[in-house]
Amino acid sequence: MFDLFKVGFITVTFVDIVDIGIVAFIVYKLYTLLKGTIAAQIFVGLMIVLVLSFVSQAINLRALSWLLKLVTDIWVIAFLILFQPEIRRLLVIVAKNPLLNLFVKQESPEAASIITDAAFELSQHQHGALIIIIRLTGIRGYAETGEIINAKLTKPLLTSIFFPRSPLHDGAVIIKNNTIEAARCTLPLSTLTTEGDEVLGMRHRAGLGISEQADVISVIVSEETGAISVAEDGKLTRGLSKEDLRQRLVKAFKPQPVKGWRNIIEQYLKQS
Numbered sequence: 001m002f003d004l005f006k007v008g009f010i011t012v013t014f015v016d017i018v019d020i021g022i023v024a025f026i027v028y029k030l031y032t033l034l035k036g037t038i039a040a041q042i043f044v045g046l047m048i049v050l051v052l053s054f055v056s057q058a059i060n061l062r063a064l065s066w067l068l069k070l071v072t073d074i075w076v077i078a079f080l081i082l083f084q085p086e087i088r089r090l091l092v093i094v095a096k097n098p099l100l101n102l103f104v105k106q107e108s109p110e111a112a113s114i115i116t117d118a119a120f121e122l123s124q125h126q127h128g129a130l131i132i133i134i135r136l137t138g139i140r141g142y143a144e145t146g147e148i149i150n151a152k153l154t155k156p157l158l159t160s161i162f163f164p165r166s167p168l169h170d171g172a173v174i175i176k177n178n179t180i181e182a183a184r185c186t187l188p189l190s191t192l193t194t195e196g197d198e199v200l201g202m203r204h205r206a207g208l209g210i211s212e213q214a215d216v217i218s219v220i221v222s223e224e225t226g227a228i229s230v231a232e233d234g235k236l237t238r239g240l241s242k243e244d245l246r247q248r249l250v251k252a253f254k255p256q257p258v259k260g261w262r263n264i265i266e267q268y269l270k271q272s
Contacts, residue, residue, distance in 0.1 A: 046072070111153055111178045112249035118158040119219055119228055120242045127169075128223030129162040130203050132187070134176040135215045135252065142210065143174045146185035153178045162221075172206065172218075188213060195236055207231040217252050219245070 031043060053068035115131060122129045132139070147168060151157060153175055161168045161183050171184040190209035193200055200208070207218030211231040218231035229238040230248055240248065 042078075111175070112246055112253070114153055114155050114158070115175070115219060115249060116242060116246040118155045119221055119245060121155070121159050122162055122221045123226040123228055126223060126226040127159075127162050127164060127221065128203055129219070129221035130172040130187075130207050131158070131219040132172050132174045132185075132207070132210060133217045133219070133249070133252075134174065134181075135217065139174065139210065139214050139216065142172075142185050142187055143182040146171055146174075146182040148182050149180050151180050153180055172210075190234075195238070200236075204229060204231075204236065208234065208236050211235075217249065219249075 027047060049068055049072050053065060053072055056064040056068060111133075115133065119129065119131065157180065158173065160166060161173055161180075163169060168183040172187050173183045174181045174185055187206040188209040189202065189205040190200070190212060192205065192208060195204075201222070201224075203223070204220055207220040207229070208231040210216055211218050212234040216232075220229040220231065221227075222229070227238060228240045228245055229236055230240060230245065231237075232252065237248075
């Protein structure tokens with residue numbers, strides 16, 4: 001390689017300059033994304049440890065290098081554990097890139113109508129319901145907590161599952177590719193306990209919680225009021241009319257414009 005200059009015993013080449021520039025750019029972008037959050041403080045601390053580790057290796061301080069490497073490995077693992085929800089949410093948003101829609105079967109408009117009609121029949125009778133519609137990423141682990149059905153999606157079957165005396169009415173129904181995969185499923189609860197001035201019940205927290213962790217749409221029917229809500233991307237919309245719900249479901253399964261990485265990051269920051 002062509003040597004540009006030397007700093008003491010260190011020889012700097014053009015490739016080294018490019019390498020340093022790329023790393024500096026990545027570090028700067030990561031810091032600007034995390035700025036203002038608790039993660040930013042941990043990130044700065046990690047960068048300081050990495051710089052010290054590089055310097056100690058350059059001047060051949062073996063004991064210090066070993067100690068800093070040990071600290072760095074532990075720090076990276078701690079970073080992943082502490083910010084696992086944020087990392088998972090970012091990966092879910094990346095998975096929603098419409099380029100993947102070319103390889104994934106989408107729900108049909110007929111499925112949106114069936115779910116809408118079933119939800120409003122349940123609403124009229126004030127039968128509580130939690131319907132999870134998978135978009136791209138599957139949630140097999142949660143489906144396996146309930147009873148596997150794998151039956152064709154129909155309005156009578158959906159309404160009968162949530163009939164109060166049905167042994168399957170507790171928990172969530174999971175729907176994928178116009179098929180009812182499972183019923184009576186247990187879902188993770190959102191950490192949010194209130195929405196505005198209203199306290200969220202377990203059904204709403206479960207519907208909201210799964211939408212925070214996976215690319216799904218949750219349709220929630222309140223047992224107390226009969227009101228219908230939708231949870232998507234960790235956001236809850238309450239009091240939907242029948243036509244609003246139908247349009248919301250139809251729109252959710254339409255191919256979206258392809259987003260670049262900048263749009264994905266911006267969407268993640270808005271949701272955070």
